[in-house]
Amino acid sequence: MIEGILIGLSTALSFTNILMVMVGCFAGTIIGMLPGLGPMTAIALMIPITYGFDPSTGLILMAGVYYGAVFGGSTSSILLNAPGIPGTVATAFDGYPMAQQGKAGKALAIAAYSSFAGGTISAIFLLIAAPSLSKVSLAFRSPDYFALMILGLTAISAFSSKGQFLKAMMMVVLGLMLATVGQDSLSDITRFTFNNMNLTDGISFVLIVMATFAMSEALTIIFRGKDPNRAAKQISLTELGSIKVNKEETIKMAKTIPRSSILGFLIGVLPGAGATIASFLAYGMERNYVNEEEKQKFGKGSVHGLSAPETANNAACSGSFVPLLTLGIPGSGTTAVMLGALLGFGIQPGPRLYQTNPEIFWSVIMSMYIGMVVLLILNLPLIPYIARILAVPRNYLIPLILFFSVTGIYLMSFNNFDIFLMIGIAVVATFLRLYDFPMPPLILAFVLGGLMEETLRRSLLISDGSPNFLWDRPITLIILIITIVIIFWQVFSTFRKKT
Amino acid sequence: MRISPTKFISLLFLVLSVFYLYTAYNIQVFAFDENAPFNARTFPIYLGWAGIVLSSLKIVLPEKNTIIVNHKHLDYKSITYLVIISLIYAAVILKIGYFISTSLFLFASYYFLGERRWGLMFILSFPFVAAFMYLLHGLLNIYLRDPFLKYIGVMG
Numbered sequence: 001m002i003e004g005i006l007i008g009l010s011t012a013l014s015f016t017n018i019l020m021v022m023v024g025c026f027a028g029t030i031i032g033m034l035p036g037l038g039p040m041t042a043i044a045l046m047i048p049i050t051y052g053f054d055p056s057t058g059l060i061l062m063a064g065v066y067y068g069a070v071f072g073g074s075t076s077s078i079l080l081n082a083p084g085i086p087g088t089v090a091t092a093f094d095g096y097p098m099a100q101q102g103k104a105g106k107a108l109a110i111a112a113y114s115s116f117a118g119g120t121i122s123a124i125f126l127l128i129a130a131p132s133l134s135k136v137s138l139a140f141r142s143p144d145y146f147a148l149m150i151l152g153l154t155a156i157s158a159f160s161s162k163g164q165f166l167k168a169m170m171m172v173v174l175g176l177m178l179a180t181v182g183q184d185s186l187s188d189i190t191r192f193t194f195n196n197m198n199l200t201d202g203i204s205f206v207l208i209v210m211a212t213f214a215m216s217e218a219l220t221i222i223f224r225g226k227d228p229n230r231a232a233k234q235i236s237l238t239e240l241g242s243i244k245v246n247k248e249e250t251i252k253m254a255k256t257i258p259r260s261s262i263l264g265f266l267i268g269v270l271p272g273a274g275a276t277i278a279s280f281l282a283y284g285m286e287r288n289y290v291n292e293e294e295k296q297k298f299g300k301g302s303v304h305g306l307s308a309p310e311t312a313n314n315a316a317c318s319g320s321f322v323p324l325l326t327l328g329i330p331g332s333g334t335t336a337v338m339l340g341a342l343l344g345f346g347i348q349p350g351p352r353l354y355q356t357n358p359e360i361f362w363s364v365i366m367s368m369y370i371g372m373v374v375l376l377i378l379n380l381p382l383i384p385y386i387a388r389i390l391a392v393p394r395n396y397l398i399p400l401i402l403f404f405s406v407t408g409i410y411l412m413s414f415n416n417f418d419i420f421l422m423i424g425i426a427v428v429a430t431f432l433r434l435y436d437f438p439m440p441p442l443i444l445a446f447v448l449g450g451l452m453e454e455t456l457r458r459s460l461l462i463s464d465g466s467p468n469f470l471w472d473r474p475i476t477l478i479i480l481i482i483t484i485v486i487i488f489w490q491v492f493s494t495f496r497k498k499t
Numbered sequence: 500m501r502i503s504p505t506k507f508i509s510l511l512f513l514v515l516s517v518f519y520l521y522t523a524y525n526i527q528v529f530a531f532d533e534n535a536p537f538n539a540r541t542f543p544i545y546l547g548w549a550g551i552v553l554s555s556l557k558i559v560l561p562e563k564n565t566i567i568v569n570h571k572h573l574d575y576k577s578i579t580y581l582v583i584i585s586l587i588y589a590a591v592i593l594k595i596g597y598f599i600s601t602s603l604f605l606f607a608s609y610y611f612l613g614e615r616r617w618g619l620m621f622i623l624s625f626p627f628v629a630a631f632m633y634l635l636h637g638l639l640n641i642y643l644r645d646p647f648l649k650y651i652g653v654m655g
Contacts, residue, residue: 166553170509170512170550170557173516177543177550180543192522192543219581219582222581223574223575223577223578398581399604400623402608406585406588406589406592407631416593419588423582432508434568436505456541461535465536
C-alpha cells in the first residue's frame with residue numbers, strides 16, 4: 001500500500017494535476033452554486049475537455065469538479081434555500097435558517113469546515129478500507145436496497161416533519177407518484193402521461209427541485225411579504241455576519257464530524273445510495289444523538305444540523321468512488337458519468353484496476369486530499385464575497401431566482417411545457433408550504449422512486465411474488481425493524497404530546 | 500361545519516390518490532405480463548393505496564396543531580402578477596428567443612415588485628442576460644437556443 005501511496009502522490013503532485021484540481025474545484029464551485037446545474041452537469045461539461053489529457057489527469061479534474069460542485073450546491077442551499085443537487089437538500093434545513101438569522105458567513109464556514117473534514121476523513125477510510133468495503137457493498141441484494149430506501153424515506157419523514165409525520169409521508173407518496181410518470185424502465189409502457197409526448201421521458205429531477213425549492217421559495221417570500229414577522233426576517237437576510245466559528249460551535253462540530261463521516265462513507269459505498277441518503281440519514285442520526293435542548297434547535301439553525309449533512313455528503317462522495325474504482329459499479333449518478341469517461345479513456349474499472357493502472361487508482365485517492373485542501377483554501381476566504389448574494393434586495397433577488405430556475409429547465413429541454421409544469425408545481429408547493437407540508441420528503445422520494453420500483457421488481461420476481469423477501473435476509477430484516485421502530489417512535493411521541 | 504385547510508388539502512390528496520389508483524389499474528400491460536408477480540401496474544397500485552390510507556388517516560384523526568394562516572398578511576396581488584409574468588415568459592421564450600424574453604421578464608418582474616430605479620433595472624436585465632449568455636454559450640460552450648440572435652447573426 002505504501003508503494004501505491006507514493007505512486008499516487010508522485011502523480012497527483014505534478015504541476016498539471018495540482019492545477020487541474022484547483023481549476024476543477026473552482027469551476028465546480030461556481031457551477032454547483034447555480035441552482036439546477038449540479039455535479040453531474042459540471043462533470044458532463046468537463047468530459048470533452050478531459051479527452052485531451054491522460055486518464056489520471058482527466059479523472060483528477062473531474063473529481064475536483066465533483067467536490068467543488070457539491071460545496072457550491074451547499075452554498076446555494078444555505079444562501080437561497082435552492083439546493084442544486086439532492087445531496088445538499090438537508091444542508092438547507094439548518095443552513096438557510098442560520099442565514100436568515102444574519103449568520104450566513106458562519107453557516108458557510110461551518111459547511112466548508114465540515115465538508116473538508118468529512119472529505120478528508122473518508123478519503124483516509126477509502127485508502128485503508130477500499131478493498132474490504134467493496135465486499136460489504138457486494139453483500140447487498142435488491143431486498144436490502146429496497147428496505148434501505150424505505151428506511152431513508154421514513155427517516156426523512158420523521159425528521160423533517162416538525163411533528164407532522166402523516167403530512168410528510170403524504171409528501172413521500174406524492175414524490176413517488178411523480179416519479180412513476182413516463183415510460184416504465186423495463187417494459188417501456190408509458191404511464192400517467194395522458195397521451196402528452198412531453199411526459200414520455202418522465203419529469204426531470206431538476207424541474208421538481210427547482211419548482212419545490214427555488215421557485216416556491218421565491219414565491220413564498222413574495223407571498224408572505226406583508227407578514228410583519230417575515231418582513232423582519234428579510235431585513236436580517238442582508239446581514240452577512242462573521243465567518244468566525246467560536247469555541248462552542250467548534251466543539252459541536254468536533255462531535256458531529258466523526259460519526260457523520262463514518263455514516264456518510266458507509267452509505268456512499270453502497271451503489272445507488274450516495275450523498276442524498278447519507279446526508280438525510282446523518283441529519284436524522286444527529287438529531288437523535290444530541291440532547292433535548294439541541295434537538296429543539298434543529299430546523300432553526302442548529303450547528304449539529306448543518307454540520308452533519310455537510311460532512312456526510314462529502315464523505316459519501318469519497319465513498320462512492322469505492323464501488324466505481326474496485327467493482328466498476330458507479331455509486332451515484334455522478335460517478336456513473338465518470339464511469340462513462342473512464343470507458344472513453346479505454347479503462348475498465350474493476351478489481352484489476354489495482355494491477356493494471358495503479359497510478360490511476362492511487363492518484364485519484366491522493367488528489368482527494370489535495371482537493372479538500374484546495375476547496376478550503378479557495379472557498380473560505382471567498383465566503384464573505386459569496387455571501388454578498390444575500391445583500392441583493394428582495395425586488396432583484398426574487399426575479400433572479402426565478403430567472404435561474406427557468407434557465408435551468410430551458411437548458412435541459414428547450415421546450416416551454418417543462419416551464420409551464422414547473423410554474424404549476426411551484427404554485428402548488430407554495431400553498432403546501434404555507435400549511436407546513438414539508439418538501440424534502442417529496443424530493444427524496446422522487447429521486448429514489450425509479451430505483452425503489454426496480455429493486456421491488458427484482459425482489460418480487462426472485463421471491464415469485466411472495467412478500468417473504470422482506471424477512472428472508474437478516475440485513476433486510478434489521479433495516480425494516482429500524483424503520484418500524486422509527487414509525488412507532490413517531491406514533492408514540494405524537495400520542496405522548498397529546499396526553 | 501368548517502373544514503380546516505390541512506384537512507381540505509388531505510381531501511384533495513385523497514381524490515388525487517383515488518384517481519391515480521384508477522389510472523394505475525387501467526395501465527395497459529403486455530398479455531404475457533398480466534399475471535406476472537410484478538408488472539408496470541404493481542408499484543403504482545401500491546402507491547395509490549398508500550395515498551388513500553395516509554390521506555384518510557389525516558382526515559379522520561384529530562388535528563394536533565391547527566395551522567392558522569392570516570390571509571390579510573399574504574400578498575396575493577404580487578404573487579399573481581409574478582405567476583402571470585412567468586407564464587407569459589414561458590409562452591414566448593421559444594418564439595422570440597431567450598435573450599429578449601428573459602430580459603423583458605426580468606425588467607417586468609422588477610417593475611411589478613415595486614422597483615423604480617430604471618438604470619439599475621436595465622443593467623440587471625438586458626446587459627446581465629447578455630453577460631450570462633456569454634458565460635454559458637461563449638465560455639462554457641453550453642448551447643442556448645435563441646432564434647432571434649441567430650437571425651441577426653449574433654449567435655452561430
